[in-house]
Amino acid sequence: MTTRLCSILVCLTALMATGCGGGSSSSGGAVTKATSSAPTHAWFYDADGAQVARMQFHYPDELTIDVQLNSVGPDMAWGTVDDTSHPYLQCQYISAPTPLLRYPDLFFHGMAESPTGATGLAVLGLSNYGPMKCPVRSGRRLQQESGYVTGLFMPAFDFSYSYSINAELEHFGGTATEVINYEFDGLDTTVAEILALSEFTTTNIDLETVDEPDLPAIVDHTQTNAVIYDAEQRPLSIDLAADSSWTAVLDEYCMEADPIAVSLKLLRGCSSAHQTRSYRYLGNSVEQDTQRYNGSTSADLYTNTATRLADRVIIHPGTADAGPESGRYYDSYFFNASEQVTAMVRSSYGEDGIWGTVDDRPETVESYHYDGSGRLSEVEYLGSIALSYRYYSDGKLKQVDQFHVESDVPWRRTLLSYRQGAPAKITVQSREADENDGYVLQTRIVMAFAPSEEKWPKLFSPVPLIPEYRMPPSIDDLMRFQPIR
Secondary structure, eight states: OOOOOOOHHHHHHHHHHHOSSOSOOTTOOOOOOOOEEEEEEEEEEOTTSOEEEEEEEEOSSTTEEEEEEEEOOTTOOTTSTTOEEEEEEEEEEEEOSSOOOOOOOHHHHHHHTSHHHHHHHHHTTOBTTBSOOSOOOTTEEEEEEEEEEEGGGSTTOOOEEEEEEEEEEEEETTEEEEEEEEEEESOOOBHHHHHHHOOOOOSSOOGGGOOOOSSBSSOOEEEEEEEEEOTTSOEEEEEEEEEETHHHHHHHHHTTSOHHHHHHHHSSOGGGSEEEEEEEEETTEEEEEEEEEETTEEEEEEEEEEEEOSSEEEEEESOTTTOGGGSSEEEEEEEOTTOOEEEEEEEEOOTTOOTTSTTOEEEEEEEEEEOTTSOEEEEEETTEEEEEEEEOTTSOEEEEEEOOTTOSSOSEEEEEEEETTEEEEEEEEEOOSOOOTTOOOEEEEEEEEEEESSOOSSOOOSSOOSOOSOOOOOHHHHHHOSOOO
């Protein structure tokens, strides 16, 4: 069930770009008109403080982005023959009023839902939405992306490969069809190699019914998204279909074997080749039907409902008429008078399988705290601080700290500075995973920004700078029910 529907970069960039206290710079100067900015350079450092890579950003015209990555060689001396240079990211746009739809890619989304598949995505530097790094831009539609993935940004992993994405979108008022083609070069990690890195145990599941094929974990593939809208441009139906050499493999195993065995041994779920979703808008409720497939053969149909009440949005299995207690659990997103989500509470019944008895259990999974100006100040996960935020006097985001559950010492800190209201520099610091209370945060990434005439709709960075998890969703996100990147 969809519970994470908010993009953190959109939320945080709203804080950085507009703030809550005007448009002055972080140094406390006079209030000036806020300008936009775009990254120009980035520097990357290892745990010993040595610079190991540099990134340069170029914008040759209004429809092109080029990012070059230069890395130092094993001799750790710049300007020698073992230095390397790669085109890290190239984005080519066309002028168009409608951007790509960017619905989740089933190939990667299906892997993310498998314990072993999630391991594979992490090892290969991929997210559950795939490798797409080019930003969504107003008045432009992404047509082609080429990129380079490296273990440089993932300690303990040594890998590199290239990819290219070609995208097409046809939009005719009430319908839209999006086709995205992925091609990979140098990505040959096999399923067996991923399984060797994973540890999992099961009971009463015959894993021997599935033999991991001698296929790369990631292969070239195409996903086609066909969407039908209502008069208010809300999706009525979405058909997601992925096609690759994995399609036939899933057809074979998903009809014969336990879906859990498929998920564990093939790194992806049975519905990762095809999935359809339909929506019904019923006053304060939205119902979503998800048709899952065993390979290409239709299987289970799941219905989930989001309902807005006076102080919360409830998301639960089943229809709106059945109510939240029609299933084993439901999630409640509480919000305050400013319509900011303050907590996500999961309610479930106990071993007796009956609601309204003493073993019912409400559990606060996430809590979101705001300061007196309505700015996000802390995020708790299962009662422990996961993220904390500090701001400049003008209301702009100054610092984000990330914490492990077992420690009250941040393991990662992000620092931001501004120029005329727009980001000027972002610094990412981290520390080694040790128990030393006298920890030292070391600079790992510094990215510099320059003024830009274009108003970027969100912060553009092809490498992770701001924490991308556990942000509070908005009420609109929850009621939209369909994550769109």
